[in-house]
Amino acid sequence: MKKYIKKYYKLFLLSIFFVTLEALIDLIQPGITSNIIDKGIAQNDINYILKEGSKMFIITVFGAIFALTRNIISTNVSQRFAYDLRNDLFTKINTYSFKTIEKFNKASLITRLTNDVTQLQNFVHGMMRVFIKSPILCIGSLIMAIRLNLKMSIVLVVMIIGVFIVISTNLKIGYPLFKKVQKNIDNLNSKIREYLGAVRVVKTFNRYEYEVDKFEHTNEELYNTSTKAMRVMSVFSPFITFIVNMSIVLVLYLGNIPTFDIKIGVIVAYINYMTRILTSLIMISHIFNVFVRAKTSYERVNEVLKEDGDIKENLKNIDRIDSIEFEDIDFSYNKDNENTVLKNINLKISKGQTIGIIGSTGSGKTSIINLIPKFYKIDRGTLKINGIDINKISDKSLRKSVAIVPQKNTLFTGSIADNIRWGSEKATYHEVKQCAQIAEAEEFINSFRDTYSTHIGQGGVNVSGGQKQRISISRALIKRPSLLILDDATSALDAGTEANIKNNLSKYIKDLTCIIIAQRISSVIDCDNIYVLEEGEIVGQGKHDELMKSCKEYKDIFKSQVNRSLGDEE
């Protein structure tokens, strides 16, 4: 936050300067009223009334000018502050590892970037308006009232103590409640995100009502906590009004007692000051409400800003990935969790090789390849790229050299050409076409009326699973990576198309190293080396023929797939 203070403190102070002038003008007015009553009206001095009246008018005009100037500055500063903060948070989130994003939860990050920033923006705006004006007005009115009549000040002291107790209780009760409200907003966002992401599944399973119920439940929780918080907070304002009104009654009563010797104009001014104290105290209690929310938001935003990013300085850049070496690697997603996903992994891949990784579902295949672009940190062991410890290589250069076609591929809204070019903005139309040819995508793209300009709906809704996979492969190829990772990326393709793609690949990129993760043995059968994974451990490695002799698990997978295909034929 220091950064923003440094950037905006001059404008902030200027706004405070104008708001102080505004408050001073408010403070002068009851004094003038008192003089008009006691000196002008009481003595029937019309000149005095006109003179003081004009003074009051000029002061009011100046007050309006100060208020307008302050308003322009405060709106400008708070908007710019929120703009900067949102940008900084987004940039920071971009540096996060997957693990950190998972730790925060995506929905919570969205709430922090939107709702929490708005709370802080409201607070900053308020600071430059009422937050400073109210205390000045409150203390100033107090001083002016004491100056008018010292004896009656005892009423003010009692009033201030009472109000202070109410405000501090308000703060104590409100803070945990607003924290809960923010958490419930996170949950609601999370539910919406999940629903929208799985809308097809929900509709296929006819689980619409179940999802609506789930949403209603979360929505109700938010409703309940917000209402409770608002209700609790709203109890305090009438209390403050009550205390101040009782004090005004007391002033009127004391004004009637001869020993206090108070003129009517002074009583009017005194009550005027007390009303100002009342308004400013109500504003102060409102400030505390905003402060309580802003404090929660500040902590949540700060957590995001303080979290260590992934990008480290002074790391080595590499031009390409030639060799990969896993040495005794252990890995788990959650450090507190005993569940080690990868155990003692030793694996070696040389330049230009095609490596297969096969194993049952959940055996850790994706987890292995997630370590290569440094998506997650390794718990134990060393991962070397070109003989250099991966921790000493810059993320950017590493990720530039590798292209991954993930199991769950994502297409963006836009044309097919845009989607392929997403892998390399500067790619020419010819390159886009060439990559589509290699990925065996050109035929189906040409069958569309608009060919490469065909519009893809959000998430690739209007293309089939196999077409989506081939567009994703084209997108990866256009990067011209030195390492290509296909994570179950051809599962929706027939064996012939898959074989053609593999043939085309080696012609397109010289010395391309390729890792193929697959469930089907036919996808990895020709690989230079195949690793067999079982419950996070490598239980066999070698070429297909070697594994058929040496690895029971591989043989079992082979047999089950052969039996299945024979069964299919029958």
Ligand SMILES: Nc1ncnc2c1ncn2[C@@H]1O[C@H](COP(=O)(O)OP(=O)(O)OP(=O)(O)O)[C@@H](O)[C@H]1O
């Ligand atoms: N982001 C994550 N957070 C926590 N655990 C995870 C995460 N991703 C995977 N896991 C766990 O790690 C283990 C290995 O998962 P992984 O995705 O690597 O398996 P896989 O062999 O690729 O499976 P599949 O063939 O089904 O894709 C599983 O037990 C899974 O539950």
